[in-house]
Amino acid sequence: MKTVIVGGVAGGMSAATRLRRLDESAEIVVFERGPYVSYANCGLPYHVGGVIADRSSLLLQTPESLAARFRLDVRTGHEVISVDPVARTVSVLDLAAGDTVIEHYDELVLAVGAAAREAAGHPGIPTHTLRTVEDVDAIGALVEAAADHPSALVVGGGFIGLEAVENLVRRGIHVTLIQRPAQILTPLDAEMVAPLEAQLRSHGVDVRTAVTIDSAVSDAVLLTDGTELRPDFIVDASGVVPSIDLARSAGLRVGPTGGIAVDPSNRTSDEHIYAVGDGVEKVDAVSGEGALVTMAGLANRHGRSVADVIGGRDERNTPALGTAIVKVFDTVAARVGWSERQLAAAGRPHRVIHTHPASHATYYPGAEPLSMKLLVDPESDAILGAQIVGGAGVDKRIDVIAVAMAGGLTASGLARLELAYAPQFGSAKDPVNQLGYVADNLRTGTTRTIQWHELAAAREAGATLVDVRTALEHAAGAIPGSLNIPVDELRDRLAELPDGPLIVHCQVGQRGHTAARILDQHGRDVVNLDGGYRTWAAGEGRSRQSSMAEQDSAAGASV
Template sequence: MKILIVGAIAGGSTVAAQIRRAVPDSEIILFGRDPVLGYGTCGMPYVIGGLIEDKWQLVGSSPEKFSEQRDITVKLGHDVLAINREQKTVEVRNMETDHVFTESYDKLILSPGGIARIPDLKGLGDLPLFTLKSFGDMEEIIDYIEREKPKSCAVIGGGFIGIELIENFIHRGLQTALIDRNERVMTLMDPEISQVLGKEMQDNKVDFYFEDAIERIEGKRLIMKNGMNFDVDFIASSIGIDLDTQLAIEADLHIGPTKGIVVNSYMQTNDPDIYAIGDAAECKDWFTGKPKNVKLAWPAHRQSFIVARHLAGNPIEMNGLLGTTITKLFALTAAMTGHSAKSLTDEGIEFGTAVYEGRTNAGYYPDHGSILLRVHYDEQSRLILGAQAVGDKGVDKRIDVIATAIMGKMTVDDLAALELGYSPPYSSPKDPVNMIGYKAR
């Protein structure tokens, strides 16, 4: 079986390795436009901030080593231009030589990812504008900071990547401003969680321009719509990505309401010989079964395993997605799984909320922390619908326990009965997760 893979970052390189293990006698060719193979995009803000000193630590393997160890043909700097579904071929351009050639396939896997959105800013001129989507984007930001020694910047967009960039620009000693059209940071989360994150940013001297936008730029001066103008040395934009689905559209593969490539539970498109994984794939929500697109690393890795098992003739199905995610912001950690209060309201789902705010572990222990934990649940069935947490310690543990409880179809009341590990450095006799179960009663 000859398998072609389009896209050689997280999803593409992972599915190639999974297929080699699952289908050992297959021929695998991996195409990627990016000159770097399979790097960890989630680590890029921390390289910019200097926490990770060597950028090459993000790269799991060189193309040569990856190819030799796994017997996979790796062709970086190659752009797949078109898919001919009838002939089962793709048209590929070598981006260095401009040579175009045709490659046949038995199975084709698409892992195209997305393209960073760039704001249309009037008068940008010579003011540098950066996005952070690729290894090259990261290198450009680092090179600029080290070469030009800027003093200030503005970040447009207060989502996950935006706040991680802000933290790391602050670590680099840059006076940093957040510009966001919304009324608060991290609108994906409940307002109560966002408020804690906003205060943490304020305590670390981040300037806020909420419900505002850049009207125009004059030299280095940002002329804001609300009239509070200020100077910056550069701008970093983090306003989301557009899914890179043009190749799929031109091949007449189905595109869903999330603008992702529609797949079944085995990651097959409407063409059973073509699969899609990663950011560009449209899966389903765990609770509603409605189309859902999650641009995170965990789904891409799980989907890679699903595809490999299906190709090996030993299929398992992809579960619906919870969208479990976590991020660091200065001294705090914030995480969520499942639905927020807003998404439940938007879906017309009635729910109750249990809240715990207090210590993460024994107060008499020197290194005790605090946490705010919110859990939404169906008041009739008592099933857990989502959870969010923010704190300075133990947030990851609590969100992961609750994500497991959701997938195990436990009720919010069952949380009180969970026998969780207790020792003063780590928890209390009644863990915050237990407390949510008691409070929900």
């Protein structure tokens, strides 16, 4: 049995090494177009920033080490240029020699991943992506060669773009970040990215959303907001597209998302050809439909599972949750499942919960604030997604919620999880438990809430907004037009409340819930502002910035 694997990183190498552990007699050939295999591409931005000083630590294996340990025939500098599924052969170009050879296979695994979106050239300004070791070497050389007061333009505010920005700043480079959508990190909702943008700006990053490159001449680029920049170099992190040329040459089916279509065993429309990695269409865990999910963890997991299938085992993929995390200086952002924006666009009913707990017990030194958002199916109480932004503890909580989703636990069921507790690690009521308590209150009708972006319309319809924080908190920052009656005085001041619907709010939602319970039991029509003043302030501030950015971009375009 001869298995040919196209692609020697992540999914491809996971498939090769797993297959060898299952079958010592198999012939396994790996073709990799680039000069490196099995390297830690997720660590590349951190080598640019000097956090990972030793470049060689990113190069996990070599063809020689793989041959010694696994008896793999790994050929770097070899590009598979076509596939003949009838003859079961691949045509391989030796990039150094210029020769093309035909290689036979019994089973073929395509692990070619995704490629950077094709970007327009920028005359006089070096432009690179940040996906390969060669990219890192080129950017590193540009950083070293930059004159006094160097500057860079990063195009794209997704995960890779944000990591690039942070690490360039660490090297003393002034960075302008532009993003085509109206916010950075679009997998998160608007109010959740506000702390990230604040963190970037606090480190001197010029963040411009709803902005793209309009044109480039000589050593300058003109942005759509009318700004002219002269960066020393450009990092293009505007996204990736599935690499499907080989699949098309083989006549394989491509899914509606543009990725290679596979069954749960990673088999393509040809029974002897499999595909794994970023170029493959996954099954979304929330919708059950095809989706592009470009995650290293999935690529490695599916590489392993395809080896099991080739080795004769009954192995099937589970749907993809899209769990992801990024750190931007001192702020961490993570997500799993769908966002509120996705759910609204799909017309899917959903319930939203915001909380703002601390990373651990507040009486123990070093507690850091968290902002948490949970999306829930109002009928089934199923968890549809979650987002968390903060410092320490973000990773722990998003992983708990991801496991809960994978296990089919309901939102209310989060309240009953028994999680490790000591004051330096968490709280007796862990932040995940707190989400469950709120979810259960909403499920049972114990409380009703309204979202920050629904507040204006509710007030226009006649509702009165009551701030139940202290007078000192109200004076430090308040929602315009709100009536301040502290929750501890509420029972004695009921007569001061006007007739009609009431909306109560506190700083983060907890005192608002108490106030809502008091008023409800006094016969008032009342809802609590979910997430309180903190969520409203983040959402409104982000909305104003988006509006201003869009106006600036439109004005620049008209000029």
